[in-house]
Amino acid sequence: MKVLVYGSGQLAQMMYLAAAPLGVIVSAVDVFTETVVDPVSKKPTGVSLSQAIYDASAITIEFEHVPEHLLLEADKSGKLYPNVASILAGADRVREKVLLSKNKIPNCDYLIINHVDQLDGVVAALGEKVIFKASRDGYDGYGQWRISTAAELLALRHEFSLLDLKKVPLIAEKMMQFEREISLLGARSKDGRVVCFSLAENLHHEGQLHVSVAPITKLSDTLQQKANDIFATLATSMEYVGVLAVELFQCGEELYVNEIAPRVHNSGHWTQQGCSTSQFEQHIRAVLGLPLGSTEVIGVSAMVNIIGCTTFNRDLIGIPNVHLHWYGKEVRVKRKMGHINVIADSHANLGLKLKQLIEFLPLEHFPKLEGEATRLQKSSGFVY
Missing domain, CATH: 3.30.470.20 (ATP-grasp fold, B domain)
Known part of the structure; x- marks a missing residue:
């Protein structure tokens, strides 16, 4: 059995190490070069991506920000797990919020910001302590901004005006006082x-x-x-x-x-x-x-x-x-x-x-x- 992992970082490496005792061979895909590589050495295997897809018993991911065209190509094989919709929900905070709301799962109060004019209503709706998150490509604290006062929001307005909020909206979330x-x-x-x-x-x-x-x-x-x-x-x-x-x-x-x-x-x-x-x-x-x-x-x-x-x-x-x-x-x-x-x-x-x-x-x-x-x-x- 063979598993093809999109992404070639440490998570693919650890999947490889866990799969070996089961007799399962794991290969990885460098999604930036679309090259099939060894998950440990990172060296190209010489196998084309199309051949690796054909040979795989299953295809999966190590991170959710895989280019969408690669996901759709993998999905055509019928071997991609989890499915494309699940991956995209994890990669896009707007889709994630829709998923949570659809299933009535409690989450932070929020607004979706796709134009700077919508910032005017943020403090009234969510209070002064707010965290703004880019809806895509944010991780480990990147793509996030925090405010504790309305004045700080004014300072952020210019920075947000330089972003393409139609393409990548912001999620404005009320900061919760969690334990x-x-x-x-x-x-x-x-x-x-x-x-x-x-x-x-x-x-x-x-x-x-x-x-x-x-x-x-x-x-x-x-x-x-x-x-x-x-x-x-x-x-x-x-x-x-x-x-x-x-x-x-x-x-x-x-x-x-x-x-x-x-x-x-x-x-x-x-x-x-x-x-x-x-x-x-x-x-x-x-x-x-x-x-x-x-x-x-x-x-x-x-x-x-x-x-x-x-x-x-x-x-x-x-x-x-x-x-x-x-x-x-x-x-x-x-x-x-x-x-x-x-x-x-x-x-x-x-x-x-x-x-x-x-x-x-x-x-x-x-x-x-x-x-x-x-x-x-x-x-x-x-x-x-």
């Missing part, structure tokens, strides 16, 4: 079976994910079930096949969808060592029509992103149950270079293990880690 950001990853099979992973708690810095912890602290059966129900509603509505990520805001016992990602996701990397089946293997299983795997957790996990940094001590892998995943990229600011998975038997012991990890890292590149380690040490969460 924490969490995410749920799950999978839906071709026959409609849905399985979900445990909720993960996510810490961001400058719009970029830095640390995920799963299961979340203070996890209740009610909260997990609410998240599972949201996932099942969305996945079934889209006739989705594969792994889907749903990012959520928690306000008390209520959950609001922030955004979705129609693919394996950074906040699910903890599953590589923290679950019976990783998100990457689960996605391969789903798109090939194989039985979905168990999502039972193995202890308590933290995933720590390595961002814009190579100057850490690799002796950190000497700490028991600490695992380094390196992507092999050239370093640059805000670039995800790799991640570290840490496993423990309780949240408190996970905090202790993160304190050990800190000794091997330049903390200026890991601004959320020490605070999270301290928080977890004080936790009375799960013991496995």
Whole structure:
């Protein structure tokens, strides 16, 4: 069996590594050159894209911003999972909002801005604290603007007037006073079976994910079930096949969808060592029509992103149950270079293990880690 992945970054590489033990061959597509490459070495395979499509048992994506003509070409084969509509919903915040509204899924109050004159009504409708998001091509905090006062909106008006808002509208969202950001990853099979992973708690810095912890602290059966129900509603509505990520805001016992990602996701990397089946293997299983795997957790996990940094001590892998995943990229600011998975038997012991990890890292590149380690040490969460 062969799987062709559109996109040739670290997610394709990790799908390749998860698929190999199943006897599944994964190739990737550099979508900028439309060249079929090896997911690890990134070297061209010499196989044409049309031949790779023909040879594939299934075709999938590692990120949602694949050029639309490539998606439509892949869709003609009947092998593309998830489907084009699902991918486009994840790539376009306007379509995403329509999907959430159609399925009555709670999300942030918002306005769609396709002309600067519409800015005049934003504060009256949403209040002074607003986040503006480009409807397409935004990620890791890019394509976002925040205001806390009406005066700040006036300052943004000129910048927005230079954008083509007809082509790429803005979503203006009311800033919610949420308790924490969490995410749920799950999978839906071709026959409609849905399985979900445990909720993960996510810490961001400058719009970029830095640390995920799963299961979340203070996890209740009610909260997990609410998240599972949201996932099942969305996945079934889209006739989705594969792994889907749903990012959520928690306000008390209520959950609001922030955004979705129609693919394996950074906040699910903890599953590589923290679950019976990783998100990457689960996605391969789903798109090939194989039985979905168990999502039972193995202890308590933290995933720590390595961002814009190579100057850490690799002796950190000497700490028991600490695992380094390196992507092999050239370093640059805000670039995800790799991640570290840490496993423990309780949240408190996970905090202790993160304190050990800190000794091997330049903390200026890991601004959320020490605070999270301290928080977890004080936790009375799960013991496995």
